[in-house]
Structures are given as C-alpha cells and as structure tokens.
Amino acid sequence: MPKISQKGLQMPESPIRKLVPFAEAAEAEGKSIYYLNIGQPDIPTPQKALDAVKNNDLNILSYSPSSGFDSYKTKLAKYYNQNGINISKDQLIVSTGGSEALMFAMGSITDPGDEVIIPEPFYANYNGFATAANVTVKAVQSKFEDNFALPPISEFEALITDKTKAIVMCNPGNPTGYLYTEDEVKQLADLALKHDLFVIADEVYREFTYDGAKHTSIMAVEGLENHAIMVDSVSKRYSMCGARIGCMVSRNTEVMAAAMKFAQARLSPPTFAQIASEAALDVDQTYFENINSEYVNRRDTLIEALGQIEGIKVAKPRGAFYCIVELPVQNSEHFAKWLLSNFEVNGKTVMVAPAAGFYSTPNTGLNQIRIAYVLEKEHLLEAVSILEAGLKAYQGD
Structure with missing residues (x-):
C-alpha cells in the first residue's frame, strides 16, 4: 500500500x-x-450582506480576478484608511478566509527548513500552516500569571538564527484574548528591523477591544513598510465565518508579487462571499x-x-x-x-x-x-x- x-x-x-x-x-x-x-x-450577520447575495442579478457565477473584485478591494482599502491604516487597493489580496492569507504569507517569505517565532499559546492552525510550508515554529511562552502579556524581547532575540524569517503575532490574541499595547507592538517592530525580519500580524479581531483599550496595527508602525504583513478576515468582524473571505495586506511589493502567484494558483476567492463582504462594509459603526x-x-x-x-x-x-x-x-x-x-x-x-x-x-x-x-x-x-x-x-x- x-x-x-x-x-x-x-x-x-x-x-x-x-x-x-x-x-x-x-x-x-x-x-x-x-x-x-x-x-x-x-x-x-448584517442584513445588508445577506440581502446582497439574495438580491443579486448574476446570470453567470463566474471567477473573480485572482486578487479579488476591484470594487471590494476599493471599499476595503477605504475601511482601512478610516482606521488609520493607509494603504491602496493594490496593496491587498482578497483570500479565502484569513487562513489562506496566512498560507500565502508563509509561502511567500519562507523556504523549507526556515523558522518563524511565535508567542504561545497561539491560534492552533499556525502549527498546521507551518507544517504545510515545512517551516519550524520556535515558541516564546507567555505566562498565565502575566495575563499572557508579551514575553521579554530578549527571549525572542535568543531564538533568532540565520533560518529565522518572521515573527508571527495575533492581536488581539486567539486563544488568550490578550491585546498587545502600542509599546509591545513597537518592541516587536524594532526587533524585526534590527534583524531584518518580517512581522506577520493576524488582526482578525481588531474591532473587538474592551475597557477603553485601543488596537495598534502593525501596518501603522512607521519604518516597517517592507517588513509588515497583515492578515485579516470578515469572519468574526461581521459574524460571517462561513463566507471564508479574508485578505493579506503589505506595502512590500516583492512580497505581494509572490503572494499573487499563490493567489493565481488557486484561481480566485469565492464570488458570492465577496459580494456579501462588500455589502457588509456599509454597516454603521x-x-x-x-x-x-x-x-x-x-x-x-x-x-x-x-x-x-x-x-x-x-x-x-x-x-x-x-x-x-x-x-x-x-x-x-x-x-x-x-x-x-x-x-x-x-x-x-x-x-x-x-x-x-x-x-x-x-x-x-x-x-x-x-x-x-x-x-x-x-x-x-x-x-x-x-x-x-x-x-x-x-x-x-
């Protein structure tokens, strides 16, 4: 057998x-x-999103462009700009969920045998994505008694080798719910700049912050333009887990060119789900x-x-x-x-x-x-x- x-x-x-x-x-x-x-x-789920699917007048359920519909990317870029993330529609690729965006990111910046550093506990599928990419996860353990705050930067730095390609973070965190402070995000950014690494930030839960705390996006850190890769999704934001629509965002043109080849290989993100996601962007704050x-x-x-x-x-x-x-x-x-x-x-x-x-x-x-x-x-x-x-x-x- x-x-x-x-x-x-x-x-x-x-x-x-x-x-x-x-x-x-x-x-x-x-x-x-x-x-x-x-x-x-x-x-x-926002009724606008559901109605957009129910009331569309499509005669053919066709492919979209590999990077996603232009109308959706335009509105999505506008959403990010309104939230302090200044990007253009050409700096994002629509993906089939945040999961595919993570796989695009891993595939674009790592080779078999490379390493990524992740504070743990972390979203369990990061282990799966790393395995699929033949990448080794090096974990820095955050502590329960510290409410899973960012571990000391020295612990990250101690794990960096010539195989290290990126630091991966989830902010706010899954499974901990921890929200990294602006200072913690900048500490990771400074480390990435010092050692010429990428930072992949999973920001799927950006809208869900409590007790007056503010979310700091990796895309808002100055000087990190060629190092920052953001992963996002509509799944949690609009209660649309089944839509399977996310995106990968970076200002690094070489990273995005590589990611586009992965996007082309899977042809396109789903059409109906993009229609729903575009309509969801019209919901009131x-x-x-x-x-x-x-x-x-x-x-x-x-x-x-x-x-x-x-x-x-x-x-x-x-x-x-x-x-x-x-x-x-x-x-x-x-x-x-x-x-x-x-x-x-x-x-x-x-x-x-x-x-x-x-x-x-x-x-x-x-x-x-x-x-x-x-x-x-x-x-x-x-x-x-x-x-x-x-x-x-x-x-x-």
Missing part, C-alpha cells in the same frame, strides 16, 4: 474540532451541548459598538461565574472573545471527552477546547482549556454551572 507523507503524518489535529465525533455521539444520544469550543459568534458592549457583558458574566468555582483560574481578556482557563485536572482533553461522553445535567453538557493544542511546546497547557464566550449570557451561566458540576463529579484522568 502506498505510504502517507511525513507532512501528512505530522499535520496536527485541530484542538477546536478534534472532539467533534464525541459531540456528534452525544447529540445522537439526545444530549444538548453548549458549544464553548469554537469562535462561531451568535451575533446576526454602531454595529460594532453594540457588539462590543455585548461581548463585554458576556466576558464579565463568564469571568465572574468561573471565579466562583473552586480550583479554577482564569485570565481576563481585553480583546477578541476567548479566555484561557486553568482547571484542577491533569489532562483537560480527557476531561473534555468525558464531559461529552459520560456526563450531563438534565440532558445537557458542554464542549470546550483543550488548550494544549494552542502550544507548540510539548506537554504545555495540559490543564488548560479555551472558552469562547459567543453564547448569550443565560446560556453562558448554565454552561458554567454544568462545567462546575462536571468538575465535582470527575474522577480523574
């Missing part, structure tokens, strides 16, 4: 989705599940103000409820809609499977994301989970009460 590639064998499973078979089995048994494992907002207010209420409700459970520790996020929780268990993945397979309260249980998959350092985060507070407050409270009951009943790994 022909053999699977080493790359295929080494490709990590998603900590967010790997327990789906357990959830499906639980539902087949008649259980209701509160899904705290995945960042799928329950906020309604109050849309985001209302969403942020809702997420702050959900965050505060969740943090307060978790804080009342004995043995639990939780890091308070200032952005996105995730938090990392330390549980009084040795193996959170075993616990998460047990919740789905062997536990219920009045026919209900919860699904969480084991946090070990958000680290690249082995045997790290084993007692942690990520919770996405994308449910209404009353559902969050019931989910937490089920989690508490589960912890009391759990007999160990």
Whole structure:
C-alpha cells in the first residue's frame, strides 16, 4: 500500500474540532451541548450582506480576478484608511478566509527548513500552516500569571538564527484574548528591523477591544513598510465565518508579487462571499459598538461565574472573545471527552477546547482549556454551572 507523507503524518489535529465525533455521539444520544469550543459568534450577520447575495442579478457565477473584485478591494482599502491604516487597493489580496492569507504569507517569505517565532499559546492552525510550508515554529511562552502579556524581547532575540524569517503575532490574541499595547507592538517592530525580519500580524479581531483599550496595527508602525504583513478576515468582524473571505495586506511589493502567484494558483476567492463582504462594509459603526458592549457583558458574566468555582483560574481578556482557563485536572482533553461522553445535567453538557493544542511546546497547557464566550449570557451561566458540576463529579484522568 502506498505510504502517507511525513507532512501528512505530522499535520496536527485541530484542538477546536478534534472532539467533534464525541459531540456528534452525544447529540445522537439526545444530549444538548453548549458549544464553548469554537469562535462561531451568535451575533446576526448584517442584513445588508445577506440581502446582497439574495438580491443579486448574476446570470453567470463566474471567477473573480485572482486578487479579488476591484470594487471590494476599493471599499476595503477605504475601511482601512478610516482606521488609520493607509494603504491602496493594490496593496491587498482578497483570500479565502484569513487562513489562506496566512498560507500565502508563509509561502511567500519562507523556504523549507526556515523558522518563524511565535508567542504561545497561539491560534492552533499556525502549527498546521507551518507544517504545510515545512517551516519550524520556535515558541516564546507567555505566562498565565502575566495575563499572557508579551514575553521579554530578549527571549525572542535568543531564538533568532540565520533560518529565522518572521515573527508571527495575533492581536488581539486567539486563544488568550490578550491585546498587545502600542509599546509591545513597537518592541516587536524594532526587533524585526534590527534583524531584518518580517512581522506577520493576524488582526482578525481588531474591532473587538474592551475597557477603553485601543488596537495598534502593525501596518501603522512607521519604518516597517517592507517588513509588515497583515492578515485579516470578515469572519468574526461581521459574524460571517462561513463566507471564508479574508485578505493579506503589505506595502512590500516583492512580497505581494509572490503572494499573487499563490493567489493565481488557486484561481480566485469565492464570488458570492465577496459580494456579501462588500455589502457588509456599509454597516454603521454602531454595529460594532453594540457588539462590543455585548461581548463585554458576556466576558464579565463568564469571568465572574468561573471565579466562583473552586480550583479554577482564569485570565481576563481585553480583546477578541476567548479566555484561557486553568482547571484542577491533569489532562483537560480527557476531561473534555468525558464531559461529552459520560456526563450531563438534565440532558445537557458542554464542549470546550483543550488548550494544549494552542502550544507548540510539548506537554504545555495540559490543564488548560479555551472558552469562547459567543453564547448569550443565560446560556453562558448554565454552561458554567454544568462545567462546575462536571468538575465535582470527575474522577480523574
């Protein structure tokens, strides 16, 4: 029998989705599940976006240009300029989700055997993208007790070799919800300039910042024009995860020329989804103000409820809609499977994301989970009460 590639064998499973078979089995048994494992907002998608798809007059569902429709890129560039990111439409490529933009970026700046440095915990699929590109992840560990703030720059610098090509950051962070300060972003920028590295900044959650904190884009840092690559998406901003529309942005013409070849190889981003995304850009700013207010209420409700459970520790996020929780268990993945397979309260249980998959350092985060507070407050409270009951009943790994 022909053999699977080493790359295929080494490709990590998603900590967010790997327990789906357990959830499906639980539902087949008649259980209701509160899904705290995945960042799928329950906020309604803007009606303008939905109507744009419903009411279009297309006769042929054709390809778009490889870089995306010009009308969408023009409006998208205008959005960025209004948010202090001065770019032109020619400095962005529309991608099939932020995931494809990350793969374009990796493919454009790295060769097999190269290295990227990432503060961990980080979005689990970065491990997958690196594996696909034959790139090694060097992790700098941020600390739970510091609320996952940026680790000392000296720890980044200690990992730099002649194979290092980029620093990758997510701001605000997934899975931590940490929002990097302007000073922290500039520290990374200065390091990149010192060692002539790229900075890939995943800014998908830019609109979701709380407690008066402001988001600092890597694209707004002066002097970093040839080093900065931004990844973005409509998935979370407009509650359009299924649209699979994102973009890669850079002022570096050589990087964008290379990325365009990857874009051409996959032909084009999806047409209907671009139509919806273009229409979504017309929503009023109050849309985001209302969403942020809702997420702050959900965050505060969740943090307060978790804080009342004995043995639990939780890091308070200032952005996105995730938090990392330390549980009084040795193996959170075993616990998460047990919740789905062997536990219920009045026919209900919860699904969480084991946090070990958000680290690249082995045997790290084993007692942690990520919770996405994308449910209404009353559902969050019931989910937490089920989690508490589960912890009391759990007999160990």
